[in-house]
Amino acid sequence: SLTIGIVGLPNVGKSTMFNALTKNDVLAANYPFATIEPNVGVVGVPDPRLDKLAELFGSARKLPATVDFVDIAGIVKGASEGEGLGNKFLANIRESDAICQVIRAFKDENVVHVDGKISPKSDIETINTELILADLQTIEKVLPRLVKESRIQKDKQAQVKAVEEAKAILEEGRTLFSAGIVQGSERAALLHDLHLLTTKPFLYVFNVDEDELTDEDFKAEQRSLVAPAEAIFLNAKLEADLAELDDEEALELLQSVGQTEPGLATLAHVGFNTLGLQTYLTAGPKESRAWTIKKGATAPEAAGVIHTDFQKGFIKAEVISFDDLVETGSVADARSAGKARMEGKDYVMRDGDVVEFRFNV
Ligand code: GDP
Numbered sequence: 351s352l353t354i355g356i357v358g359l360p361n362v363g364k365s366t367m368f369n370a371l372t373k374n375d376v377l378a379a380n381y382p383f384a385t386i387e388p389n390v391g392v393v394g395v396p397d398p399r400l401d402k403l404a405e406l407f408g409s410a411r412k413l414p415a416t417v418d419f420v421d422i423a424g425i426v427k428g429a430s431e432g433e434g435l436g437n438k439f440l441a442n443i444r445e446s447d448a449i450c451q452v453i454r455a456f457k458d459e460n461v462v463h464v465d466g467k468i469s470p471k472s473d474i475e476t477i478n479t480e481l482i483l484a485d486l487q488t489i490e491k492v493l494p495r496l497v498k499e500s501r502i503q504k505d506k507q508a509q510v511k512a513v514e515e516a517k518a519i520l521e522e523g524r525t526l527f528s529a530g531i532v533q534g535s536e537r538a539a540l541l542h543d544l545h546l547l548t549t550k551p552f553l554y555v556f557n558v559d560e561d562e563l564t565d566e567d568f569k570a571e572q573r574s575l576v577a578p579a580e581a582i583f584l585n586a587k588l589e590a591d592l593a594e595l596d597d598e599e600a601l602e603l604l605q606s607v608g609q610t611e612p613g614l615a616t617l618a619h620v621g622f623n624t625l626g627l628q629t630y631l632t633a634g635p636k637e638s639r640a641w642t643i644k645k646g647a648t649a650p651e652a653a654g655v656i657h658t659d660f661q662k663g664f665i666k667a668e669v670i671s672f673d674d675l676v677e678t679g680s681v682a683d684a685r686s687a688g689k690a691r692m693e694g695k696d697y698v699m700r701d702g703d704v705v706e707f708r709f710n711v
Contacts, residue, residue, distance in 0.1 A: 351642075352625045353390075353418040354553075355446030357439075359473055360464050362454035363557040363586035368421045370586065371614055373593035389421040395618045395629075395640070396611070399672050403631060403638035403704070406680065413639040415629045417621045420446060440484055440547070448551040448624050450617075451477055455558040455572070456585065470556060471575055475523075478548075482520050485546045489517050492544060512540035520548070527552050528578065534626070551624045552579040555617060557586045564608040580620045584613025630703045631672060632656075649697040653707045663710035667693045672702040681706075 358364045371391040394414040404412050422442040443449060453470045454463065465472065493513055500506035515537070519529045525548035531537045538549050554576045562568050563583055573581045585607075592600045592612050604610065622642075629640040630652055643652050649669075654661030670681065674689040684690050699705075 351416075351418055352447040352627065353420050353445070354448045354450050354621050354625065355420050355422045355443050356450045356452060357422050357443065357477060358452035359454070359476065361461055362452050362473070363456070364421065364423075364452045366586040366590055367452060367555065367557065367584070367614075368419070370589040370593045371419055371617075373590075389423075391419045391421070392416050393419060393614070393618045393621075395622050396615045397629070397640050399631060399702070400638045400640060402676060403633040403672075406675070407633045407638060408635050409633060409638040410635065411637045413637055415622065415627070415640040415642045417618050417625070419450070419621070422446070443481070443547055443550075444545055446550065448553065448621065449481075449547075450553050450555060450621065452555045452557060453572075455556045455562060457559060470572055474554070474575060478525055479523070481547045482523065482525060485526070485548050486517065486520050488544055488546060489513055489520070493517070509540045512537050513544070516541055516546070525552065530578075551626075552576070553620055553624050554579055554581045555613075556581060556583045558583050560585050560588060560607050580624060582613060582617050582620055584617070589614050628699070628701050630699050630701075630705050632705055643699060647699050648695065649693050649699060649705075649707075650695050652699045652705065653709065656707070659711060660707050660709050664695060665708040665710060667697060668706045668708065669693050669697070670704045671700070672704055675704050 356364055356368060368391060371393055394416055397414050400412040400414060403409065420442070422439060451474065453473050454468060455470050457468055465476070493510075496506060496510050496513060500510045516526055516531065519526060519531070526532075526538075526541075526546060527548055527550065531541070531549055532551060533549055541549060554572075556569075556572050558568075563585065569581070569583055572583070588603070588607065589612060592603060593614075595603060600612070604612065626645050627642050628645050628647075629642060632639050632641065641652065641655050643655055649667040650661045650664040653664050653667065669691045670684045670689055674687075675681070675684055678684040678687050678689060681690065
């Protein structure tokens with residue numbers, strides 16, 4: 351499955367946040383035989399639609415979609431020089447599908463900042479600089495060979511052009527993601543073989559003081575630092591406290607700081623989106639479940655997530671939108687109201703589709 355690597359300078363609250371994340375680990379609860387690695391947190395993506403489906407179908411359990419977060423320790427200035435920790439750090443990032451930077455905004459005299467001052471802007475620059483330098487090194491290694499090859503293999507010229515363009519962006523101190531060279535784009539495809547770090551989607555978690563959670567001016571300012579990447583604002587210590595409470599107590603604590611859901615729930619949602627994922631739903635007496643697919647997946651591809659045989663033998667998908675199902679109250683009533691659609695193999699799945707697949711075995 352796809353993973354999000356958590357990075358950040360020392361003492362910004364990564365461990366505090368990661369520990370709170372693993373308290374919400376859904377693997378342990380739902381998949382008792384899964385191996386759980388110490389630096390991986392499998393986090394459920396909260397989905398109130400599952401509660402509603404479980405109610406309608408009398409489901410014995412609810413299984414949300416999940417996002418995997420990996421705690422990548424050890425960014426330091428000079429990581430891109432690739433010595434010791436630096437090498438391991440870069441290898442770990444290379445294996446991640448998205449990069450989540452934790453940025454310190456909270457003020458606390460008892461917690462030392464590595465650079466001596468609280469400055470989200472310069473922290474972001476410090477981390478991005480290491481990633482940018484690592485990409486420039488990669489490019490400098492392969493470019494001369496590519497240029498040589500392109501003199502004979504004319505089809506390599508587009509690639510050379512893309513690599514030179516990427517080099518120019520990086521030399522301006524910008525990540526390729528912020529310049530719009532994102533995975534899935536044509537330009538990124540030309541760079542694919544280089545496994546560059548900064549084409550990965552980025553998201554930013556600002557670990558803020560509690561009063562900043564509701565400070566819209568402050569948040570707008572931080573958002574502008576990281577756009578087009580998403581910004582999430584949370585207080586890691588508060589998240590750690592929330593993870594220890596039952597639902598009712600947690601809601602009370604959240605309301606006392608002007609919030610409606612835990613920051614980690616927002617992080618799970620945003621992370622899931624950043625990875626280019628979406629869900630569809632199935633429901634029955636055994637379970638109500640959100641299944642993970644890539645955005646743009648077709649009905650047979652979606653069926654394949656449940657079982658490869660479902661994809662191979664795919665005939666049709668009976669699709670009811672979640673809203674229609676809730677409004678009519680049951681599959682039978684949705685059918686008689688003409689709200690159940692039979693979709694074929696070219697159907698592109700939509701968020702909120704409740705599905706039953708028909709297939710040959
Ligand atoms: P890491 O090095 O990035 O993993 O940071 P830690 O999670 O170990 O946190 C470093 C220190 O900052 C610890 O003493 C935490 O208790 C403290 N800390 C973490 N988050 C917050 C926060 O939101 N507010 C305050 N005041 N302290 C925090």
